[in-house]
Amino acid sequence: MINKGSKLYSIFTGSCPKCHEESMYLNPNPYVLRDTLKIGEKCSHCQTKYRLEPSFFFGSMYVSYGVGIAFSVAAFIISYFFLNSSLMTAFIAITVTLIVFMPIIMRVSRTIWINMFIHYDKDLAQKNPKKR
Numbered sequence: 001m002i003n004k005g006s007k008l009y010s011i012f013t014g015s016c017p018k019c020h021e022e023s024m025y026l027n028p029n030p031y032v033l034r035d036t037l038k039i040g041e042k043c044s045h046c047q048t049k050y051r052l053e054p055s056f057f058f059g060s061m062y063v064s065y066g067v068g069i070a071f072s073v074a075a076f077i078i079s080y081f082f083l084n085s086s087l088m089t090a091f092i093a094i095t096v097t098l099i100v101f102m103p104i105i106m107r108v109s110r111t112i113w114i115n116m117f118i119h120y121d122k123d124l125a126q127k128n129p130k131k132r
């Protein structure tokens with residue numbers, strides 16, 4: 001459904017925005033908190049540099065507000081409308097959701113951010129077939 005070449009593929013897998021061939025993140029598990037935001041220098045497949053400038057990922061903070069709100073709305077709808085919880089419980093559900101999904105929210109935000117600047121390059125992905 002979500003194929004290589006679509007931005008959603010990169011966003012959901014955290015893969016290189018240019019070639020989609022490998023993960024940008026050094027540790028595949030976002031819940032190893034000391035590694036959550038560790039991103040490699042560049043893609044070993046297509047040599048794309050992940051940091052366009054030193055403070056590049058600062059802007060992903062703005063994206064994370066949006067992603068956080070999306071998770072909050074989902075948590076609210078599920079608990080309030082589907083589980084018929086009280087408003088108070090729904091707000092607790094939102095808080096818990098934000099805490100539990102924080103590592104994923106942070107990664108997804110960074111991946112969305114970099115995908116706004118670097119776009120998939122089909123030729124590049126095909127020209128350099130995977131070495132592994």
Ligand SMILES: [Zn+2]
Nearest residue numbers: 016019043046
């Ligand atoms: Zn790449």
